[in-house]
Amino acid sequence: MEFKEAKDKFISTWGSLGTLWGINKAMAQIHALLFISPDPMSMEEIMEELGISRGNTSMNLRALMDWGIVHKVNVPGERKEYFESEKDVTELSRQIAKERSRRELQPTIKVLKDISSIEDDGSAKTKEFIKQTKAMHDLADTADAMMNRIVSQEQNWITKTLVKFLK
Amino acid sequence: MEFKEAKDKFISTWGSLGTLWGINKAMAQIHALLFISPDPMSMEEIMEELGISRGNTSMNLRALMDWGIVHKVNVPGERKEYFESEKDVTELSRQIAKERSRRELQPTIKVLKDISSIEDDGSAKTKEFIKQTKAMHDLADTADAMMNRIVSQEQNWITKTLVKFLK
DNA sequence: ATAAACTTTCAATATATTTTGAAAGTTTAA
DNA sequence: TTAAACTTTCAAAATATATTGAAAGTTTAT
Secondary structure, three states, rough: OOOHHHHHHHHHHHHHHHHHHHOHHHHHHHHHHHHHOOOOOEHHHHHHHOOOOOOOOHHHHHHHHHHOOEEEEEOOOOOOEEEEEOOOOOHHHHHHHHHHHHHHHHHHHHHHHHHOOOOOOHHHHHHHHHHHHHHHHHHHHHHHHHHHHOOOOOOOHHHHHHHHOOO | OOOOHHHHHHHHHHHHHHHHHOOOOOHHHHHHHHOOOOOEEEEEHHHHHHHHHHHHHHHHHHHHHHOEEEEEEOOOOOOOOEEEEOHHHHHHHHHHHHHHHHHHHHHHHHHHHHHHOOOOOOOHHHHHHHHHHHHHHHHHHHHHHHHHHHHHHOOOOOHHHHHHHHH
């Protein structure tokens, strides 16, 4: 396989996998491109490389910065802004886990807590509702605790966990 | 909060959260409805309750069965088919982890393995590409190993892990 | 202060995904 | 075997999401 082919494959695989961690195609592709680039890239270079519009590039770079996985860098003597991706996959996982917890899990946990607290009127449907939404609440809490551990500073939690439990 | 209000909130929260585990709104809502229903429901009842078409209900029930989290049940003396959800959240997590690994993670791991094996021509961009795609491959492998552990029969892995590491 | 270089915004447009509903298909009872 | 009861399929329509590009906005150099 040629470099060019491998690169295109990486970018498109990452792009279509984007939904796995809740981002759109262009956003994932920009991230993929920066992730494998040895040097920071300008907006011009990114839109050129991916064949997407200036507006699209601008908006998705912003979104990636909101996720905390792409940063602006200043290249001395250049007026343009340059961008680089977080390169450390451990740190990348941390940021993604942190953002997904904040954006999705925590709001859900709050709703589950509220609705599982309705008064038990003794009917079968109410009993089942309370039981099941409580179980879901516990599960979401557990998932959130795991994510928080991934996010926390403790080094290599994932690896340590695996060594202990999988070997 | 009234039962009806809590129920609608659960169904719509689950519906909009569907994307978190890669399913569409109707599919998530049907699942939510069955998850809190004390009894199996017919297609008629589901489409009535959620206000969706027969075709939509049929297709999404099929998809939920493909995911292994909804099952047909035979109600004696009834000609219609009835459906019920997996009620145990542990088993639910297992099925979802298993399916997501199979559908998304494993194909990605394969691509990453292939493309990170291109020949090193010594250039900076090739070196960076190989380094970064290898790191991503390792991460994906680790994630898949975790999912497999969740999927495996070992009871309460999540809980045990949490007790050991989070307390 | 001016203007060139660059970035952002957002209404319009394009694309992708979901939903509908009626026709076709299947099963069951008599 | 017939027909009623029920389910599935899928082309068309509706909806939701992503993308464009040009105008407006901002920054920098002189």
